Amino acid sequence: MTTILNVEQIETYIGQYHILQGVSFEVPKGEVTVLLGRNGAGKTTTLRSIMGLNPPSKGKIVFQNKEIQGMPTYKIAGLGIGYVPEDQGIFGELTVEENIRVAMKDNSDATMERITKVLELFPDLKKFWKKEGGHLSGGQKQMLSIARAYINENDLLLIDEPSKGLAPIVVERVMESLQDLKKSTTIVLVEQNFHMASSIGDRFYIIDDGKTVYSGEMHELNENQDLKKKYLGIA
Amino acid sequence: MELVINLIINGLATGMLIFLLAAGLTLIFGLMSVLNFSHGGFFAWGAYMGIWLFTTTGNYLLAILGAMAVGLLLGAFTERVIIKPVYGNHIRQILITLGLMLVLQEMLKVVWGPNQLPARAPEFLSGSWVIGDIVIIKYRAFIILVGFLVFFLVHFMLKKTKIGLVVRAGVMNKEMVQALGININRVFMFVFMLGSAMAALSGVLLAPYSGVIYAEMGLEFAILAFIVVVIGGMGSFPGSLFAAILVGLSGAFMTYYVPDLSLAVNMLLMVIVLSIRPEGLFKVKG
Numbered sequence: 343m344t345t346i347l348n349v350e351q352i353e354t355y356i357g358q359y360h361i362l363q364g365v366s367f368e369v370p371k372g373e374v375t376v377l378l379g380r381n382g383a384g385k386t387t388t389l390r391s392i393m394g395l396n397p398p399s400k401g402k403i404v405f406q407n408k409e410i411q412g413m414p415t416y417k418i419a420g421l422g423i424g425y426v427p428e429d430q431g432i433f434g435e436l437t438v439e440e441n442i443r444v445a446m447k448d449n450s451d452a453t454m455e456r457i458t459k460v461l462e463l464f465p466d467l468k469k470f471w472k473k474e475g476g477h478l479s480g481g482q483k484q485m486l487s488i489a490r491a492y493i494n495e496n497d498l499l500l501i502d503e504p505s506k507g508l509a510p511i512v513v514e515r516v517m518e519s520l521q522d523l524k525k526s527t528t529i530v531l532v533e534q535n536f537h538m539a540s541s542i543g544d545r546f547y548i549i550d551d552g553k554t555v556y557s558g559e560m561h562e563l564n565e566n567q568d569l570k571k572k573y574l575g576i577a
Numbered sequence: 578m579e580l581v582i583n584l585i586i587n588g589l590a591t592g593m594l595i596f597l598l599a600a601g602l603t604l605i606f607g608l609m610s611v612l613n614f615s616h617g618g619f620f621a622w623g624a625y626m627g628i629w630l631f632t633t634t635g636n637y638l639l640a641i642l643g644a645m646a647v648g649l650l651l652g653a654f655t656e657r658v659i660i661k662p663v664y665g666n667h668i669r670q671i672l673i674t675l676g677l678m679l680v681l682q683e684m685l686k687v688v689w690g691p692n693q694l695p696a697r698a699p700e701f702l703s704g705s706w707v708i709g710d711i712v713i714i715k716y717r718a719f720i721i722l723v724g725f726l727v728f729f730l731v732h733f734m735l736k737k738t739k740i741g742l743v744v745r746a747g748v749m750n751k752e753m754v755q756a757l758g759i760n761i762n763r764v765f766m767f768v769f770m771l772g773s774a775m776a777a778l779s780g781v782l783l784a785p786y787s788g789v790i791y792a793e794m795g796l797e798f799a800i801l802a803f804i805v806v807v808i809g810g811m812g813s814f815p816g817s818l819f820a821a822i823l824v825g826l827s828g829a830f831m832t833y834y835v836p837d838l839s840l841a842v843n844m845l846l847m848v849i850v851l852s853i854r855p856e857g858l859f860k861v862k863g
Contacts, residue, residue, distance in 0.1 A: 393756055419758035431753035433746045443739070444746045445757045490757070 346371040346498055346528050347392070352401030352411070354384075354391045361387045362398065363552040369498070374520075374529040376543035376560070378536075378574055384552040385532040386428055389500045392530075393425050394418045406497065420447075424491030428502040428532075430483045434476030438467050438486055441475050445490040453493060460489040463519050481512030488519065498528045505535040513538060536576055540564055548573045579710040584829045590717040590786065592825020593724025597779035598798055599805035599817040600731065601772020607748035607812020609765050611660055612667055614674040616776050617799025618681030619648050621792060623777025624784045625685055628696045637699040644781035645774045651681075652773025656766050678796060685792040693791045696784035720782050727775065728818050735814060744768055748812045804843050808850045810857030819858060 347369040354362040362384050369375045377385045390396040392403055394415040403411045410418050419425065433441055446453055461468045464485040470478060475486060484504055491499050504520065505513045517538050523529065524542060533539040539546070539560075546563050548556040550573055563569060570576040602616050627644035631637055659677055663669040697703075698716045705714045735741035743764055747754045755761050783798070784790045805824055809816030824843055832839040850858060 395752060395756065414760075415752075415755040416758050416760045419756055425756040427753065427756070431750055431756065433749045433753070435749060436742070436746060440742055440746075444742045444754070444759075447758060494758070 344371040345369065346406060347530070348402075348404040349388070349392065350402040350404070352388070352391055352398035352403060354387055354396050354398045356387065356396055361396075361552055362391060364401075365391075365549060365552065365554050366401075367547040367554055367557065369528060369530055370545070371497075371528050373544040374524055374531055374542050376539045376546045377530065377532045377549055378539060378546055378563075379549040380573070380575060381534075383549045385549050386502055387552075388549065389425070389427075389502050389530065389532060392418070392500060393423065422495070422497040424494065424496035424499045426484075426487045426491050426499065426501040426504065428506065430487040432475040432478070432483045432486055434474065436475055437472050438475060438478070439471050441486055441490060442467075442493060445493060447494045452495060456493045456495070460492050463522055464489055479512075481508050481515065484508065484512075484516055485519065488516075488523070492523060492527070496527065498530065499523065500530045500532075502532045503534060504531075505533060505538050517542065536570070536574060579712075580833075582711050584833055585826065586713060586717050586721070588826035588829030589724075589822060590720040590825070591828060592822040593720050594779050594783050594786065595798070595801050595805050595824055596724055596818050596821035597727060597775045597782070599802040599809070599821055600728075600814060601775045602799075602802050603806045603809060603812055603817045604744065604748070604768050604814060605772045606806065608744060608751065608768050609660075609664070610667075611664070612670050612674065613655075613660070613772075614671060614799065615655060615659075615677035615681060616674075616772070616802065617795030617797075618678045619651050619773040619776040619795075620780040620783075620798055621685060621790070621795030622651060622681060623648050623780030624696070624790045624794065625689055625694070625780075626777070627781030628694060628784050628790055629689070631699070637702075641778065641781055644777045648774035648777025649770045651777075652770040653766065655773070656769035660769070678799075682792045682795060691792070693789045696788060696790050698785035702785075716785055720786060723778075723782060727778070731771075731775075731814065740764070740767065801843065804847050806857075808847055808857060810859035813857065813859035816857060816859030 345368045349365060349367050351364050351366050352362055353364060365384065365388050367375065377388060379385050387396055391398045394413055398411050401411065402409055405421060405423065408421065410421065433444065436444065442457065466482050467486055467489055470482065475483065478486065488501065488504065504516050508516065513535065520542050531539065531542060540563065543560040545559050546557065547554050556569060556573065598616065598620055602613060605611050605613050623644035626647040627640040630643040631640035655677065659673055663673055702716045702719050705712050735745055743754060743759055747761060747764055751761050801824065805817055805820040808823065809820030824846065827842050827846060828839065831842040
């Protein structure tokens with residue numbers, strides 16, 4: 343099993359607040375690693391630290407044998423890490439097409455093939471190709487955000503709470519699309535929706551108060567009611 | 578009727594000059610969150626350099642290109658050396674760019690002396706066309722033409738090219754642009770240089786319009802440009818055109834019909850717009 347991303351004891355401050363106080367985890371290639379934890383535990387900050395948006399002050403982040411902590415965000419993304427933020431990061435005044443175009447690193451055949459594939463995966467995007475991103479529904483925005491991260495040949499996708507604020511039926515569709523993406527890409531998923539996390543994830547890490555406190559295979563968590571209750575508030 | 582048409586032409590010409598100054602300012606603020614008070618300095622330097630080149634060579638096209646080149650260079654220097662260290666800190670930005678504005682202003686006096694300099698339009702743009710009872714001053718028509726031309730060129734760039742797409746995306750969410758693998762610092766510099774060149778173009782166009790140039794002209798016009806940026810909506814390029822025309826026209830009409838209110842009209846416009854739409858007429862959606 344090859345490790346594609348290794349996060350070692352990172353500590354991150356936002357302003358004066360010490361948000362991450364020792365987060366560590368490994369992401370095996372080809373798997374979905376889920377970061378779980380209560381609201382405010384530090385899951386989003388962990389993804390933002392990996393992307394260099396909130397750079398860690400201590401610790402190491404190694405992506406494909408290269409230390410990336412301290413690198414500017416655009417260089418980290420250029421190494422092959424796609425990012426789907428919690429707020430989706432859609433450019434509201436750009437059309438769906440323009441949101442996709444701005445993300446394209448090149449016009450190669452491979453990129454065009456991936457766009458075709460992603461439009462098959464998310465037919466709504468094709469339907470609303472000329473519609474402004476700001477006028478899409480929550481679910482469509484989420485699909486566009488995932489599509490944008492997927493169209494370049496990224497080796498790793500960081501996806502932050504894709505089910506947040508979506509209706510259950512839309513969550514199911516997003517889940518199906520992630521199941522499909524999982525076949526070709528390694529994913530780090532931050533998710534509060536335990537149903538989604540457990541059905542997509544291969545392994546999990548629980549973050550609590552800015553530290554990783556527990557990890558294991560996803561099926562272990564499914565069977566461990568005490569752990570779920572203690573850290574996730576799920577009975 | 579002819580009076581109204583003449584007032585419209587005057588208002589449009591003034592509006593276009595303010596638009597050229599405000600467009601750069603709004604893009605710089607929208608994309609980089611930089612309050613650039615030195616923008617008027619680029620405008621004044623454009624005017625002086627252009628008029629000097631025109632007086633020296635007699636070539637008006639060279640004067641315009643030279644003024645824009647000065648704008649580009651000043652913009653590049655200011656972004657890299659002055660602005661870069663103070664990104665994200667508005668108080669420092671205001672202080673340092675105001676300081677730069679004063680330095681640029683005083684440098685004009687050092688190079689070209691403290692007195693006003695005369696500025697005239699080139700021969701082929703002097704005089705006027707008379708259509709019936711309507712007198713159209715050629716130079717004003719020229720300013721309006723250049724203003725619209727620049728608007729369409731920049732609009733085309735913003736809408737149809739990849740760099741334009743990145744600039745528009747950056748105005749909405751610069752963090753996400755970086756997360757897509759784009760070096761936003763290069764985009765910042767490009768926009769800053771573009772904005773500065775447009776300010777310098779505005780300066781060189783204004784000079785023959787007003788007939789004289791003076792070192793303090795930058796600060797005076799920059800205030801109008803800031804009003805336009807606020808009315809049009811911070812970061813909105815079409816908003817700056819609309820607001821500049823609005824300010825130009827209202828200025829022209831008020832000066833003629835209610836001269837006592839002519840100075841206050843811009844502030845009044847700003848107050849009215851802000852009370853109805855605090856985000857300006859054209860809000861940029863993130």
